[in-house]
Amino acid sequence: MDRALKSRLEAQLGSVIRGAVRQRGDQTEIRIAPADLPEVLRTVHESIDMRFEVLADLAGVDTGDTMQVVLHLWGERSSDWLRIIVEGLPREKPRCPSVTFLWPGAEWLEREAYDMFGIVFDGNRDLRRIFMPPDYQSFPLRKDFYLPDDASRSPGMGVRPVEKPHAPAVAEPDPAAAIRRSPAS
Amino acid sequence: MPRRADRTRQPGPAEALPAAGPRPSLDDPRVMLDRQAGALFEEIPPYPARTEREAEFYTPTEGELFLNIGPHHPATHGVMRLVVKLSGERVVDVDPVLGYLHRGVEKICENSDYYHVIDQVDPLEYVSSLFQEWAAVLAFEKLMEVEVPQRAEYIRVLSAELLRVQSHTLYMGFLALDLGGLTPILYSFIERDEIVEMLAALTGARMLFNYFRVGGVNGDLNHEFMSRLGDWMSRAGKQAEANAALLNENEIFVRRMRGVGVLDRATALGYGVTGGNLRASGVPFDLRRVHPYSVYPQLDFNVPTRQEGDSLARYLIRVDEIRESIRIIDQCLHQMPDGPIMAPRLPRLLRPKPGRAWGAVEGPRGMLGVYAVSDGTDQPFRFRIHDPSFLNLEVVPHLLPGNLLADTMAIVASLDPVMGGIDK
Numbered sequence: 001m002d003r004a005l006k007s008r009l010e011a012q013l014g015s016v017i018r019g020a021v022r023q024r025g026d027q028t029e030i031r032i033a034p035a036d037l038p039e040v041l042r043t044v045h046e047s048i049d050m051r052f053e054v055l056a057d058l059a060g061v062d063t064g065d066t067m068q069v070v071l072h073l074w075g076e077r078s079s080d081w082l083r084i085i086v087e088g089l090p091r092e093k094p095r096c097p098s099v100t101f102l103w104p105g106a107e108w109l110e111r112e113a114y115d116m117f118g119i120v121f122d123g124n125r126d127l128r129r130i131f132m133p134p135d136y137q138s139f140p141l142r143k144d145f146y147l148p149d150d151a152s153r154s155p156g157m158g159v160r161p162v163e164k165p166h167a168p169a170v171a172e173p174d175p176a177a178a179i180r181r182s183p184a185s
Numbered sequence: 186m187p188r189r190a191d192r193t194r195q196p197g198p199a200e201a202l203p204a205a206g207p208r209p210s211l212d213d214p215r216v217m218l219d220r221q222a223g224a225l226f227e228e229i230p231p232y233p234a235r236t237e238r239e240a241e242f243y244t245p246t247e248g249e250l251f252l253n254i255g256p257h258h259p260a261t262h263g264v265m266r267l268v269v270k271l272s273g274e275r276v277v278d279v280d281p282v283l284g285y286l287h288r289g290v291e292k293i294c295e296n297s298d299y300y301h302v303i304d305q306v307d308p309l310e311y312v313s314s315l316f317q318e319w320a321a322v323l324a325f326e327k328l329m330e331v332e333v334p335q336r337a338e339y340i341r342v343l344s345a346e347l348l349r350v351q352s353h354t355l356y357m358g359f360l361a362l363d364l365g366g367l368t369p370i371l372y373s374f375i376e377r378d379e380i381v382e383m384l385a386a387l388t389g390a391r392m393l394f395n396y397f398r399v400g401g402v403n404g405d406l407n408h409e410f411m412s413r414l415g416d417w418m419s420r421a422g423k424q425a426e427a428n429a430a431l432l433n434e435n436e437i438f439v440r441r442m443r444g445v446g447v448l449d450r451a452t453a454l455g456y457g458v459t460g461g462n463l464r465a466s467g468v469p470f471d472l473r474r475v476h477p478y479s480v481y482p483q484l485d486f487n488v489p490t491r492q493e494g495d496s497l498a499r500y501l502i503r504v505d506e507i508r509e510s511i512r513i514i515d516q517c518l519h520q521m522p523d524g525p526i527m528a529p530r531l532p533r534l535l536r537p538k539p540g541r542a543w544g545a546v547e548g549p550r551g552m553l554g555v556y557a558v559s560d561g562t563d564q565p566f567r568f569r570i571h572d573p574s575f576l577n578l579e580v581v582p583h584l585l586p587g588n589l590l591a592d593t594m595a596i597v598a599s600l601d602p603v604m605g606g607i608d609k
Contacts, residue, residue: 025327026476027543054470055457056545057554059569070556070569072543074476081476081543105456108579116291126238131284131608134235140289 002028002080008050012043018087029083034069034096037086041102044073044082051075052082058099058109060117062142067094067119089119091142098123116141242280248272254593256285262359263604267581267593274589279582286608294568299325299399299535302568306555307393309572310606313352315345316548317570317606318397323478323544324555325399328537336524337401338480343517344384344396345546346510347414350421351380352549353503353510354428356601360500361432363598364441369431376424383413399535400528406521418518421511429504442497446584446596449494456583457576460551461506462600465491465498472547484516496599503601534563550574550601572606 005028006021016036022029032040044052052075061068067089073082086096098121099106110121111130118139121127129136138145234240245251255266264285270278290309294302306321307314319341326333358373381391386409388396396403432438448458453466463470471488473481489505491498537559545554551573558567577600584596 024540025330025542027327027541029541053454054459056552057543057556057569057571059556059567059571061558061567061569072545072554072556072571076475079476081545083541083543103455103457105458105576105579108575109457112575126236128235128239129284131287133284141292141295145292 001025002078005050005078005080005082008047009044012047013040016040023080026080027083028078028080029085031085031087034086034089037069037084037097037099038101040084041071041099044075044084045102049077051077055099055103055106055109056081058106058113060113060119060141062091062117064143065091067091067117069096069113069119071099094119096121100124115139118142239280242268242270242278245270249277252590255282262598262602263607265578265602265604265607267597269585269590269593271590274591276585276588276590276593279585279593281578281581283578283604283608286604288609290609291568291570294570295565298563299537299565302565303397303399304393304395306570307395308605309570309609310548310550310553310574310603311392312355312603313348313549314393315341315348315396316546316553318394319345319546320544320548320553320555320570321557321568322397322399323546324542324557325535325537325544327542327544328540328557328559329399329535331400331528331531333401333479333528334525335480335522336405337526337528339517339521340402340406340526341397342479342481342484343514343521344387344394344402346513346517347380347384349549350425350507350510350514351377353507354425356503356549357428357432357500360595360598361438363594364438366432366435366438369428372428372431376428379413379417383410383417386410386413398527400531401526405526414514414518418511418514422508425504425507425511429507432500433504439497441592441595442500442599443495444493445496445588445592446599447493447495448580448584452580452583453494456580458551458580459573459576460548461502462499462551462577462580464489465502466494467492472545472552476545478544478546483520484513486513486516496596499599499601536561536563545571548573550603550606551577570609572609574600574602574604575607578602578607 001023006023009017009021009030016032016039018031018033044050052073054074056072056074059070061070066087069086069089071084073084075082089096094117096119098110100110100123107124107126108130110124111127113119114121114127115129115131116139128134132140234243250271252269252271253266254269256264266282268280268282269276290305294305297305302321303318306317309317354373354376358370361369384394385391386407387404388394448462448466450466450468453463454468459470467490469488469490472478474488486509489502489509491502539559539561541556541558543554543556545552552571553573554571556567556569557565560566581597581600585593588596
């Protein structure tokens, strides 16, 4: 856990970080709004005491209510992974600024997030489907896309252990909740 | 263009097929397969370009030619299509088309419980599947906050480094195969077979091991594994040198690799290239050193780095890494402590507390990462797999232009992509 990184992030990005800087194990996590993404990335990439140079991952997440774009960065000045969660993208029309201005290699990662979640990255000049065929219509990793053999949502639910309903272990399962949602965290 | 069927038999109006309705039976004497096929497959209108880059790529200038390499091509290391734009024999631009092996593993994992996930991620990088398991297990252990016993960590390192040797040895063979040399692949497979048989004695499977568990490994070292390993270790170093000598001193091989497909440091970092491909460009980025996990801090090994960034450097990095892996295996055998191989008191069904975790390991091809989100159920809410080959392949459109078509496969093979991991 890199305490110095937390204070640096709070000092340099305190105005755009939503909520607190969270740390757990070897990971430091911040949450930001989509519009702040280019500024935050420029800061953590170029600031002399952070230098997060390696884009480890860019992924989309559908929480059931909104969309997120999650970035993982690595820098030699810190012993932590930095996780940037871009939150609050509307599910109907998710849009996010592209990060290809810093890492041109994010182009394919963004294409994948577009292909799987329908997140549109403004500034990516090659945003087309990468895995699914070009005439494909839906976005397979969204939570309202069910597997064709998802028996948990059919009348004879619970046929195989793999297909049990996605209810939290502690709470009462809500039959009205059609989409599996992430806990409000 | 007149088709053969048109010359022999013209359908009259009485024989005309119904315009709509169910598809006619092939037993229907009026059906002419040629004509049907023509109507179905030959007159698809070209669809408009979807992006700026696609429009630019598919608009050839005078004297340029498109060539499809793949999807089925022995040198594409899987099922991948490279649309190559050629001017004469020189490559102008490349558009890789992926997705032929896409199975939606992330979706399947989000619908499997935590033990099934380890099984599901195995076939992604089928050449070195333990690393993929390791990344998933590492992320789950961070979610569960499980402490792994030392002996299990050593067994993990031991088996994974064996697999790294196997993967790099296969890489050398396939690289030579793509350049037209048939001999090295035979020696690679001899070496590989010994290692996978050894791991079969340990794990029960030759390729898709399903061996790592959250909190440890599935089985302890046994007599057959240890005897095979001792047998192999007594000549592994010498054998690796002999295999490398087949290629290192081959003038055709070296002259076709040196100075071809040069990847500079800034491009490699910008494109997220990791693993040996990045270290061949002069960046000493090896997660075993720069972000240590497991027992790697207690082991003594070097991170080989080269400055050239060409195909030959990428090959030589692998040769050096085989030596380092053999050193690591040797140290593991000497330092291996006694003790349990599984963490105690783990539930039969894992239900991590809600949270997020990122686990990354250094695979043979680069950084293998897993981002797992738990919502408290027995299935991960989001299971993201980051595969190094995906980004290593992305750099191909920047390495190929200006090279000869014959070097296309050599450069792609020197990056060591595995399509199972790329397409997920």
